[in-house]
Amino acid sequence: MTHDTVDFGAPTLVEGTARVVAVDGDRVWLVPEQTTSCGSCASSGACGAKGIGTTASRLEARRFPLDNEAGLIIGERVVVGIRETALLKASLTAYALPLTTMLVAGGVAQSIAGSDGVTMASMAAGLALGLLAARLGAGRLFSRGEIAPKFLRRAGVGESCHID
């Protein structure tokens, strides 16, 4: 009996490649790689166009820590993964929650006051409240370790990143 069938019940991981840029005790700092229009994501770290607002500078701002259980060294490329559901939860927390509170606040204000100015002010307040709730929700997700990427393997020579 063969066991080469796909296990659809297994948790799906979203994979991405990252490069080790610093080693800090038991942790390493990674910068994600992203496909550019030239398709040379593996060399994006050495790209000359690394000014403010460029892809390279945005990626630099997105560096993240990882436990160095695999003995990684600076310059190594690794494949990291997060659960598919984590991406959904993160999106709902960051965007859907503030949007919902903003629209509810606006709807209530419109039905009570019926003025554009009051509705705008209420929506701003609702947005601020939603962002506060998102901060609390994100903190809870992070403390549970649900939105932290996990080390999967060292990236092969031809292995590229997947943003799609």
Added chain:
Amino acid sequence: MQEYVLLMVSAALVNNVILARFLGLCSFMGVTTRVDTAVGMGLATTFVITVSSMADWAVQAYLLEPFHLGYLRTVTFILVIAAAVQFTEMTVKKVSPPLFQMLGIYLPLITTNCAVLGVALLLVEGKMSFIAATLFAFASSIGYSLVMVIFAGLRERLALADVPRLFAGPPIGFIVASLLALAFMGFSGMSTN
């Protein structure tokens, strides 16, 4: 109340941003190979479209219209959209750095999404009230997200299907997109708004 519901159904389904107005087609083809990335992109775009449309409405009502600066509308709206994306990026980064690390990748892509500008221009042309404009923008972006997720699900199934070699990849994707657009034409009998 009923007019708002009709407005939202019309914006989301009947005059869908992607399949009826043909806006945001680059992200429609580019970020729909997986359902999870389509959901992430869809929610981020929903947030940005709604917030930037509210700001665009205010700029139009309190600046461009009173001072007869209508000829600056497109340029001003592009500036407002870029500012809204930057605001969202900074806010997500401030609210939760881990969330920013995970989701920040989608935000720069939204600045160049023509659906954001298209919705803002449409709601100004419609001369809507603030709440109607906000609901129109929200419903339009929900329609955008809905189509993105449906198409991503279809493409995930297509990846497992035995497609003729010449049609594999984007060609069969375009054929499926056209069939999806035909299916959405079925909603055109629901409302004429």
